[in-house]
Amino acid sequence: MSYGNIRDPKNPTNLLRSLVCHVTKRKEDEVGPYFQHALRVVGSQLAPSVEKDEFQIAERIKKKLVKQGRQKDAAVFSELHRKLQSQAVLKNRWAVLYLLHELSADPKKRSKASDGVAIFGSGLPVLAHSTPQGAGDQYSSSRLYGSTTLSAQSSGIGSGVSSISGPTPTPMSLLPSYAPTPGITPANQIGSRLVNSLASSRQMDLPVARTASNQGDSRVRVPGNRDDDNLSFEMSEPVLLRDVIYALQGINGRLLKQDSSGQGFTLDPNVGVMRPYRDLVRKISELGWLYMKVRKYVDDRSTDRAFGLVGQSLCAALQQELTEYYKLIAVLESQLQQEQDLGVSVNGGNSMTLRKLVVWTYDPMVRMKALASLVDACKGKKGGALATSIHSHMWTGDPVVRALVRNILKVVSHPICSILYHWIYEGELEDTYHEFFVAADPTVKKDRLWHDKYTLRKSMLPLYITLDQARKILLIGKSINFVRQVCQDRTPIRGRTITKTSDLTPEQAEMLFNQEMDSTFQEIITSVYKDTSKHLLDILFNKYKFLEHLKAMRRYLLLGQGDFIRHLMDLLEDDLSKSATVLYLHNLTGVLETAIRGTNAQFDDPEILKRLDVRLLEVSPGDCGWDVFSLDYHVDGPISTVFTQQCLLMYLREFNFLWRAKRMEYILANIWRVQMDSAKKLNTITEIVPVLHQCHVIAAEMVHFVHQMQYYITFEVLECAWDELWKTVTKAEDLDHIIAAHEVFLDTIISRSLLGDESKTLLTQLRAIFDLIIKFQHTQESFYQAALDELDCRLMVQRQIQLRTEEGEWGGSTADDREDRQRRHKFSENVVKSNRAQLKVLAQTYQDMVQNFLILLAKHSDESLQLLGVRLDFNEYYKAKEPQIRSPMTYGQSSRKTFRD
Structure with missing residues (x-):
């Protein structure tokens, strides 16, 4: 190569050197390392992902210019880049743009790096892009773990610059201080020497990158440590x-x-x-x-x-x-x-x-x-229990977590809200996976729909829905189904706006768990609950006359219709005095109809009267008609929801008790009438006057006892309980309130009428007293019959004497006188003395029974029964005889004790 060619200003290598000098603001003899790196970047044959992202490089340059306040330069660059893209002169535009971006970096930011030499501003690892395109799996491994290994097939200089005309730079193998290292390829040695030379030129103490092409890992050795196998070689x-x-x-x-x-x-x-x-x-x-x-x-x-x-x-x-x-x-x-x-x-x-x-x-x-x-x-967990678990995580002070849980709860509550709206607006329970807190039993029949078909599944009740709200939600859907299926009424409910469940939004679902901030959900439930319950009660009261049926129960089964009950007893007295085995239901039914026509009961609603019937209880040996006779009231349809079979059995028990007590009153009234009718007649028989007095005294005691019991049962038990029931029923908000009030009414009269489990001993004692009254009736009847027979005999003797005297004969003969004396003596001995002793025993037995009854009343926990004992012993006759009646369990002393406490 010749020096002239190297200095040719049109030579690409010289142009690149000039560009490096211009960008780095350095002289030609100072830009050797920069020029070598620029040659490697421009001549690289690597095809990384950046090659396909020329737009990103350009955008980085523009952003950098804008950040430096050079908006005009950024616009000029954008226009120049657009023109450059339209030309086909450069085939490697991304490398040129990247070179420009790297050369423009701030020199102060050029510092050493742990994985290579940061030649320019951003610190591009020298060895990161040196792997050629044909490196295969080894290259992929390096890319996967961000490796900075250098391929043995490229020195980073030669192959990429071959397309540039002119001589290539001197290879690193010809540079002084180059000596191959055993175990490391010449290409890796070239890279290491290049790093060291560049570090020396910048006067930086850089760690040496050591690679192993067969492993693909990268570790950085701490400066000053020469042991390659020591753990001081840290992973980059x-x-x-x-x-x-x-x-x-x-x-x-x-x-x-x-x-x-x-x-x-x-x-x-x-x-x-x-x-x-x-x-x-x-x-x-x-x-x-x-x-x-x-x-x-x-x-x-x-x-x-x-x-x-x-x-x-x-x-x-x-x-x-x-x-x-x-x-x-x-x-x-x-x-x-x-x-x-x-x-x-x-x-x-x-x-x-x-x-x-x-x-x-x-x-x-x-x-x-x-x-x-x-x-x-x-x-x-699933369903409502799952929503509860999520909602519990909202109670945190971290607003980020609270917002996150709220967003999740919106999505989770949407199915619950959808099922809920279907239930309260349409009465449909679309709960395929049993995750709603209302459960339905499809096997339940219509007559038990209200009681058994729909129940609360408390395990699925979300924490943000209260139990009161859940009860109202249950009642709303249950009321809709009750009206449609049992009442057979499909008229629309007035005053209710139906929300389309298909249009529910997460914001509407949020109302479920955001009630402390938004009361919309509570208002919706309350409004729908009132409208639906009112619609049901209107149907029950108006169409099915529930209140009239309730009054009929009070008048007939609880003996509230006095004239009817008295007339029925008069008509049935002869039949019921017979053995229970000879009674026939159709005969008694005829008597019942006669009693209805003969009293004010005939003016009742025919719908009520046709439900009234006679019922005979199971006959036991020795039972008479009084023991098995009972009135019955037939119910069906919606009213049977209130008057269930269990309730009718309680009415039957109460009727039998009241019927027995009414019979005692009826018996004592007959006893008193007989005594009044026979008093003057029998006064002529002087020897029976003490017995008559004894009968009057016993009857008076019994009348007092029965009248006090009747007053207690009629007024303190039935009337007070009935008044509470009527007030509750007329002000009830839903059918459940009516059912509950009716059950409380029955429980009250049952327990206070001595029919409860706590009063079994009292009831047994009371029935014994009633049986003694019946026995007294029979005893008095037999005595009075004997006395009347004796009276008739004496009157007959007197008439015979009078007739003989009128005829001028002696009034009586010696034989007649003897016979009369014998008869009188026999009456005195067999009737008077026997009945007197029998009545004495009966009176003593009665007093002992009443005394025991008073003791039981005094020990009873119910204060009304304690007061009954006080009224029964109004003159303290029994109290003086029995110390237990004066025990602290009496009402007066227990009240004083309570007051002191």
Whole structure:
């Protein structure tokens, strides 16, 4: 070669040297290293990703000019670049643009790099783009891990400059101090010598890049250490960056891999990595472990159909968050690849480093930790329980996490909101996967629809829906189905605006769990609940006359229609006094119809009267008609929802108790009438006057007892409970309130009528007293019959004497007188004394029973029953005889004790 050719100003090599001198502001003898690097860049045969991204290089140059305040230069550059693209002179425009961009870097930013020599501003690794196009798998491995190895097939100078006319520069092998190193190819030695020479020319102490083409790894030796096998050879940061980004995707890198337990990523302990880098890698790779946990949950649950709509919504929300995470990974990979393709040094001002990566992944780390916590909390849950677990994570002070959970909860609550709106507006329960808090049993028949078909599934009740709201939601849909299926009414509900469930938005679903800030959902539920319940009650009261049926129960089954009950007893007295085995239902039904026609009951609604019927209980040996007779009331349709079979049985029990008590009153009234009728007649029989007095006393005691019991049952039990029931029913908001009030009414009268479990002993004692009253009736009837027979005999004797006297004969003979005396003596001995003793025993037995009854009343926990005992012993006759009645369990003393407490 000749010097003249080299100095030819039109020679491309000289033009390139001039360009380098112009850009670097240096003289020709000072730009040797820069010129050598420029030749390698322009003549490179590598085809990296930057080759296809000429637009990005141009944009970087324009942005750099704008950042420096040179907007006009940026516009001029844009126009020149456009014209350059229209010309076919240059075939490697990207290299020229990149060279211009690198030469324009600030000289102050040109510093040493751990993976190569930063010749120009951005710190392009000298060896990063030296691999030729034919490097094959070895090149791919280098690219995969950001390797800075130099291929043995290229010196970085020769082949790429062959197209430039003129002589090539002197090869590195001809330079002084070049000596091949055993085990390293000449091309690698050339690269190493080039690095050292350039470092010397810039007077920098740079670490030496050592490569092994058969391994493809890259380590940097600490200055001053000559031992190639020592662990002081640290892995370069670009290699760690590439592995970290792979770890963020859950992929094992060459150095950073998942541990055997699957609880994170660990670095290969045999690789030398500085402790600060290890800490940074461990901190960043935690995000990859969290990502793997969330992604595994999404992958496992996305194909599980039994997971339900709520669970699939959660998977969709998590997948959306993962998509945003993928965007971050794509940006990081793109930037890292771009920096490596463009040769940007890791120590450059705008380059990616592990420390910067920690900062960039801080917010994703927070979000991914929250997602992983959600995933752990949601394992094994579905439906409303799943929504509850998610909602519990909103109680945090971190606004980022709270906003994240809120967005997820919007998506998750959408299926619940959709099912809920279908239920409250259309009465349809579209819960295929059993994840809603309202459950339906399709096997339940219509007559039990209200009670058994729809129930609350509390395990699926979301935490943000209160139990009161859930009860109203259940009642709304249940009322709609009850009206349509049981009441057979399909008229539209007045005052209700139907929301189309197909148009629900996440904002509407947000109303479910944002009730502390927005009361719209509560207002919707309250409004729909009132309208639906009012519609149902109007149908029940007006069309099916529920209140009239309730009054009929009070009048007939609870003996509220006094004239009817008295007339019925008069008509049935003869039949019911017979044995229960000789009674016939059709005969009793005829008597019932006669009693209705003969009293004010005939003016009742025919719909009520046709439901009233006679019922005979199961007959036991020795039962009479009074023991098995009962009235019955037939119910069907919607009113049977309130008057259930259980309720009718309670009415039957109460009727039997009241019927027995009414019979005692009826018996005592007959006893009193007989006593009044026979009092004057029997006064002539002087020997029975004490017995008559004894009967009057016993009857008076019994009348007092029965009247007090009747007053207590009629007024303190039935009337008070009925008043509370009527007030509640007329003011009820829904059918459940009516059912509950009716059940409370029945429970009250059952328990206070001594029919409850707590009062079994009292009831047994009371029935014994009632049986004694019946026995007293029979005893008195037999005594009075004997006395009346004796009276008739004596009157007959007197009439015979009078007739004989009128005929002028003696009034009586000795035989007649003897017979009369014998008869009187026999009456006195057999009837008077026997009945007197019998009545004495009966009176004593009665008093003992009443005394025991009062003791039981005094010990009862119900104060109304204690007061009943006080009224029964109004003159304290029994209290003086029995100390237990004066025990602290009596009402007065227990009240004083309560007052003192």
